[in-house]
Amino acid sequence: MSDKLFIFDTTLRDGEQVPGCQLNTVEKIEVARALEDLGVDVIEAGFPVSSPGDFNSVVEISKAVTWPTICALTRAVENDIRVAADALQYAKHKRIHTGIGTSDYHIRYKFNSNREEILERAVACVSYAKRFVEDVQFYAEDAGRTDNEYLARVIEAVIKAGATVVNIPDTTGYCLPGEFGAKIKYLMEHVDGIHKATIATHCHNDLGMATANTMAGIINGARQAEVTINGIGERAGNTSLEEIVMICRCHHELGIDTNINTTKINAASRMVSSLMNMPVQANKAIVGRNAFAHSSGIHQDGVLKNRESYEIIDPKDVGIDENSIVLTARSGRAALKHRLHILGVDLDKDALDKAYEAFLRLADKKKEINDDDVLMLAGQHHRANHRIKLDYLQVSSGVGIRSVASVGLDIAGEKFEACASGNGPVDAAISAIKVIIRRNMLVKEFLIQAINKGSNDVGKVHLTVEHDGQQYYGFSANTDIIGASAEAFVDAINKFVR
Ligand SMILES: CC(=O)SCCNC(=O)CCNC(=O)[C@H](O)C(C)(C)COP(=O)(O)OP(=O)(O)OC[C@H]1O[C@@H](n2cnc3c(N)ncnc32)[C@H](O)[C@@H]1OP(=O)(O)O
Ligand SMILES: CC(C)C(=O)C(=O)O
Ligand SMILES: [Mg+2]
Numbered sequence: 001m002s003d004k005l006f007i008f009d010t011t012l013r014d015g016e017q018v019p020g021c022q023l024n025t026v027e028k029i030e031v032a033r034a035l036e037d038l039g040v041d042v043i044e045a046g047f048p049v050s051s052p053g054d055f056n057s058v059v060e061i062s063k064a065v066t067w068p069t070i071c072a073l074t075r076a077v078e079n080d081i082r083v084a085a086d087a088l089q090y091a092k093h094k095r096i097h098t099g100i101g102t103s104d105y106h107i108r109y110k111f112n113s114n115r116e117e118i119l120e121r122a123v124a125c126v127s128y129a130k131r132f133v134e135d136v137q138f139y140a141e142d143a144g145r146t147d148n149e150y151l152a153r154v155i156e157a158v159i160k161a162g163a164t165v166v167n168i169p170d171t172t173g174y175c176l177p178g179e180f181g182a183k184i185k186y187l188m189e190h191v192d193g194i195h196k197a198t199i200a201t202h203c204h205n206d207l208g209m210a211t212a213n214t215m216a217g218i219i220n221g222a223r224q225a226e227v228t229i230n231g232i233g234e235r236a237g238n239t240s241l242e243e244i245v246m247i248c249r250c251h252h253e254l255g256i257d258t259n260i261n262t263t264k265i266n267a268a269s270r271m272v273s274s275l276m277n278m279p280v281q282a283n284k285a286i287v288g289r290n291a292f293a294h295s296s297g298i299h300q301d302g303v304l305k306n307r308e309s310y311e312i313i314d315p316k317d318v319g320i321d322e323n324s325i326v327l328t329a330r331s332g333r334a335a336l337k338h339r340l341h342i343l344g345v346d347l348d349k350d351a352l353d354k355a356y357e358a359f360l361r362l363a364d365k366k367k368e369i370n371d372d373d374v375l376m377l378a379g380q381h382h383r384a385n386h387r388i389k390l391d392y393l394q395v396s397s398g399v400g401i402r403s404v405a406s407v408g409l410d411i412a413g414e415k416f417e418a419c420a421s422g423n424g425p426v427d428a429a430i431s432a433i434k435v436i437i438r439r440n441m442l443v444k445e446f447l448i449q450a451i452n453k454g455s456n457d458v459g460k461v462h463l464t465v466e467h468d469g470q471q472y473y474g475f476s477a478n479t480d481i482i483g484a485s486a487e488a489f490v491d492a493i494n495k496f497v498r
Helices: 025-038 052-064 078-087 104-110 115-130 148-160 177-190 210-219 241-250 262-275 297-305 333-342 349-365 371-383 425-437 481-497
Strands: 006-009 042-046 069-073 094-101 136-141 165-170 198-203 224-227 388-396 403-411 414-422 442-450 459-467 470-478
Touching: 006 198, 006 241, 025 042, 025 052, 025 262, 042 052, 052 069, 052 078, 069 078, 078 094, 078 115, 094 104, 094 115, 094 165, 115 136, 115 148, 136 148, 148 165, 148 177, 165 177, 165 210, 165 224, 177 198, 177 210, 198 210, 210 224, 210 241, 224 241, 241 262, 297 333, 333 349, 333 371, 349 371, 371 470, 388 425, 388 481, 403 425, 414 425, 425 481, 442 481, 459 481, 470 481
Parallel strands: 006 042, 006 224, 042 069, 069 094, 094 136, 136 165, 165 198, 198 224
Antiparallel strands: 388 403, 403 414, 442 459, 459 470
């Protein structure tokens, strides 16, 4: 049988401490509802004494959310605790989170105090909070750098005073995973009455170890993880909810379950990122844009044969429709064939080889190949069967001079060349082609567009040519827009010839 890990989400408190991430009450309610939907056990809704706005948000979240416990943070200060209790009055399930710094850094420099006095204040704040609510969580701020023996004394005393949850924060993100795990184990083994309370972890990511430390804590007996969506929080952030939840889910052997509906993770991540104007880094585990994107040929081939070759999580499990096979110059034929198939184009081996050659040429010029590019490449392959082909094109143009083009055409295997000038490079190229084909073909419509954006983009050219009252449509796409224009003209001529 699995043990339950309580998920305590502090996106709206520690996460909201991030500069630029402040939300108004309406936005906080939106996030709180998403957290409830996700299945978190506790929502830390704010620090009510800090401002009227934060107080009001805790009140409104308490009214808006039903199932999760609503928690409010305080210092070991009676007024903070009274204000928090007041803010929580409408909460169906309520918790006060109070505490004080226990490391020598905090005791000496923040409080100008000593260990005994701080121990007394810790007990006093828990006892005071117990007058207002049954569920009182105590935090020993900077527990990561607190001497274990002293920490155990404080924790034992606050549990005696009625703390239901004891939070062991690695406030500065300093601990090594082995060290943090050993700290939790020490408390499990040395604190009388430890089983009366739940041990919580609250790890910061200053050295990139927040998730590893939280897992070390859980493995050694912690049963509440304090986390935020996307790992946001003070400085380098907190442990991210999505990582802890998915680690527990992937590693069944740990025997740890959470209440989280993982299929809602991606939507919650996007909501928090957009409301807080905090982009998620592309390579962020679970929720980053590239977390399920495969871009190199060997990986793509492996994933297409069997997803699990390179994926330990089914993207659907976290609310992402499917993995993405990103086409780049490092992709192989398997990936190109797969994308073409999705787009409704199935090529035989020869055709695929030709399209792949063209693909590599384009991919070396463009970082990422999108669906329009792929369709264009498939179209270019069909052009290989054209009777008239553009052999080469050279154009000289500039400001204050007339453009001149020289063109080579291959017409059914025979080579032709011509030169012409024009009022611009496209006009010069098309005039030179007309010299060879000796037909009165008029360009009636000409449209050129970039597929996406950026100066390295592929330009698409659509044009209509008129001859003898008939219209012929031509298309091409190329990073060289003059070349694309000439190719589109030749495409139209081929239709006329046919
Ligand atoms: C690790 C964490 O994330 S803790 C949470 C951090 N979040 C916040 O600080 C946001 C909310 N904070 C605030 O709005 C304000 O700081 C307030 C309202 C709490 C206090 O404001 P002020 O009274 O102006 O005090 P100020 O912020 O300048 O200094 C903090 C005071 O609290 C004391 N303090 C800090 N932590 C605690 C604690 N856990 N218990 C008791 N006192 C504490 C400090 O020693 C300092 O007291 P001093 O002025 O006597 O030296
Ligand atoms: C208030 C406490 C839990 C905190 O945020 C920390 O120690 O990092
Ligand atoms: Mg914190």
